[in-house]
Amino acid sequence: MKSITVLACALALASTFGCQAKTEPSPAATQVGVTPGHSHALPRHALVGYLHNFDNGQGVLPVSQVDDSWDVIVLAFADDMGEGKVAFNPDPALDRAQLIADIAAKRARGRIVVLSFGGELGTVTLNTQRDEDNFVRTTAEAINTFGLDGIDIDLEKIAGVTHDAPVVPHLISAVKRLHDMYPNLYVSMAPEHPYVQGGFVSMEGIWGAYLPLIDGLRAELDLLHVQLYNNGGLPTPYRAEKYPGGSVDMMVGSAKMLIEGFPLAGGKGRFEGLRADQVALALPSGLRAAGNGYATPADINRAFDCLTTASNCDEVTPAQPHPTFRGVMTWSINWDVTDNRAFSAPVGAHLRAASTR
Template sequence: MKSISLLACLLVLAATTAGCRTGQQGAAGAGAGSVPGHSHPLPRHALVGYLHNFDNGTGVLPLGDVDDSWDVIVLAFADDMGEGRIAFNPAPELERTRLIADIAAKRAQGRIVALSFGGELGSVTLQSQRDEDNFVRTTAEAIDTFGLDGIDIDLEKVAGVVHGAPVVRHLVSAVKRLHAMYPNLYVSMAPEHPYVQGGWVAMEGIWGAYLPLIDGLRDELDLLHVQLYNNGGLPSPYAPDPLPGGSVDMMVGSARMLIEGFELAGGQGRFAGLRPDQVALGLPSGPLAAGNGQATPADINRAFDCLTTATACDTVTPARPYPDFRGVMTWSINWDVADGRVFSDPVGTHLRQIRTAR
């Protein structure tokens, strides 16, 4: 674990008006999972799910009622309050005091609870240094108030993430500042695949627009789970046509690009791969959770086995097995519960069996 000198703490404190902890304090509270911004290590193979802070037909599920299948629970979403300020305003059904207690209980069990920015209609305002300062300050306030492990970046179309947009460079800087304040801060990203692997097709507009963000935060990033849904098939170097949504080939091909890297369109260089433990699959939990991209649990488990052992593959195979490939993310816990846990039961069981057997 990293530590922060007293001088660094004072500098961060002066810049953001948020609190700062020394490495020794963080270490003291780590076992109980009680120190905000100090996450437990991810299990070798993790199941990640988003928990709605709104009712879109599934109802609002209290965090304390989330079953033990989930290793990481991402609260969706924070609100953009303007001028860089964010706030987490729990739905009335979640009940603020109970939610804080539920977060503490989940973290004491070894789970990770993070707050997500974005979603289909969500945004953050990061156009200036003032916005960035406000973002850092108010995000730290949310982490401290709710006792969170970290943050998740799920900015989509309305957030204006395009090549050269100020939000990209300010977000890189802001996350680095937060990571200096909370050295064990959990950081994840859930971009749609055109923003990432799309850089193989084009490097303009939204295409590949997350790649500078990923590159800028490689050292801070715990987990990247690209959304393999709502955008059709995946163009890749491995086939002349896009890999079909929901197929084993699409899941394996997407992860292979993130781990092994790929050439950028127009001769603009190459995306260097991430560590396998920084990558997970991102899929809908069932037929109602997304417009397209659904995969059967059996195929999800086959894709995971293909990536970790180079067995059970279809056409696309990894260059070598990646036994530390991290796991699977889904949108969402709420839809999974509404559908009778058709996702978390088979996929979560498979991940747990593998991590205990190896």
């Protein structure tokens, strides 16, 4: 593993947080399979799913029972232990040693397994430099102990991500430090759409609050899958009314904004688009998986085709086809299993077929 470079130090100094002493991750608890923090490359089109680390009444699903249609398995969630410290505490129904072995086996088969911070009730404490140092150290410990590929940022309302909140610059700095320790670290984000596309209508409070985080981590970010559920319709530059949740136009419009860019409210500039391969759709796996925003697998596949080939579109169309558009994320693998793979079977098959074109 590499320690912090001169360039990283310069970036840290420029952000006023200072360059820290060299931080080397401790040896992994297991060295089976792929080295911790060094993920495989994503497939051309990927299916991403969150795996509950808690029993929501459907039981806890071991990693070994996650079928191979899933390219990325996101463990949900890490725990905030205070003062920047985080930990992954497996559900009591899971055997810790078996979980580590199962993760190693999945990674040996080319799958990516990452740890998510946040969720509806999840937080991280990142208010000071000491918090940031603790976050970096304990995240590295989790990566090494469980043999993970990387991290996912899914901080929501309770985590206090707002404009000018200290968590944003400290998280940017922390992820850059972790990425320097693990040069192939997988990094993804799953913000709710008010935090991202919401910057089109307001740049106050939570609205657009993830945009500085995304901009600060463009070089490190593997995948952004903005949640298109639990927040109603999506405001876009493409018409005066919001596009309703679950519609093809909402899905296409959301990705078009992320790839092609959009103006920020109040004349505060413009969000410059990401590469198409850094963007994925994010929908609930079934009607019971979220409060609203469900889209049928057929419409998800149509939206994907619209984005990649500019065919099967409704009202909103991309400025040009984006054939490298990455894929689809869902909450969650557990709900999909409960629903007899009604999401992953058709959507996964569609993504795999598109990967061969």
